[in-house]
Amino acid sequence: MSAGPGPEVLSGGLANAGAVLRHGDTVERPAPPHAAILHTHLRALREQGFDGVPVPLGVSASGLRERLSYVPGEVAVAPHPSWTWADDALHSVGALLRRMHDAAAAVPSGRADGWPADLADPEGASAPGAVVCHNDVCLENVVFRDGRAASLIDFDLAAPGRPVWDVAMTARYWAPMRGRAGLDPSHRLRVLAGGYGLGRADRAALPRVIEQATAVCRAFVERRVERGDAAYTAAYEENGRAVWDRHQTWLADHRRELTAALLAD
Known part of the structure; x- marks a missing residue:
């Protein structure tokens, strides 16, 4: 047989x-x-x-x-298909993240110890309204069905933090501010914030939180490189220090523009 x-x-x-x-x-x-x-x-x-x-x-x-x-559906693995960048898909990612945060707000484990610090919000569980954030809602960690975000996977880097921190970490992937032809970062931030239902105070704070999250992500990558992690070292060599520098400079230079776009509604 x-x-x-x-x-x-x-x-x-x-x-x-x-x-x-x-x-x-x-x-x-x-x-x-x-x-x-x-x-x-x-x-x-x-x-x-x-x-x-x-x-x-x-x-x-x-x-x-x-x-x-196993979660059935479609995941936007590289090379990312065109539907990945549709406004409806992005809006649904924000809505799914909000649903998760609303559920997490009722879960006591949001205040528990033992979560990884790698990509965690520096304000952590002590922040007002803290929940367990996913912290890595990249394109490859969202399962879509019928063109809408239906599930989150890979919670390895989850940890307590501010909901706006998780929105900022998500924005780093879905509203790519390092440049992608045909995509407007200001517009995509507004779509993501709209899908999430982000309040005005958090909208005003979001660009600065994205800068903070970017610094945390960079430190995470550089720690992996220092430890000799081959996968991260290869990625860092391809998108090295100068790229991170340019990205962080771009965010600081465009903070006012991004904030104005988020508060325009």
Whole structure:
């Protein structure tokens, strides 16, 4: 009797490339060190009525691998398809993030210790209204169905912080301010903020928070490079220090313009 088909290798992120496997309705992947509290949090989100996260199914005896439900849909992996940049898709990302934050606000684990600090909001759990933020809502971590964002995946870098911090981290990917032909960063920030329902005070703060989040992301990459992480070193060599410098300068130079656009409504 011939063996059945083997597992499907899914497109993992930079850190998990080639290590995320699908077995039918189950996904097996490297477990983050905080898998226990993360799984508790994901279950609690679902109990609050937010179904836009995978169902945690357990951790291996070694603690090195986790099992989650497979989330059906389409993920905008590189090279990103044209629909990725549609306003409706971006609006739906903001709406999905808001739904997650609203559910997380009712989950006590938002104040728990043990979350990773890598991309966490420096104000953390002590910030007013803090929730567990995803912190890495990049294009590859959103599952779409019928052109709308339906689920978030890969919560490895989740940690408590201000909701506006998570919006800023999301904006870094979806309203690319390092330049992309045909995309207007000011317009895309407004679409994202509109989908989220971001209040006026947070809209005024968002450009500065994006600058803060960019500095945290840069420090994260440079720590990985200093540790000799081959994947991050290769990416840094391709998009190195000068690119980060230009990006951070652009954000500072355009802060007033971005703020005016966000407050125009």
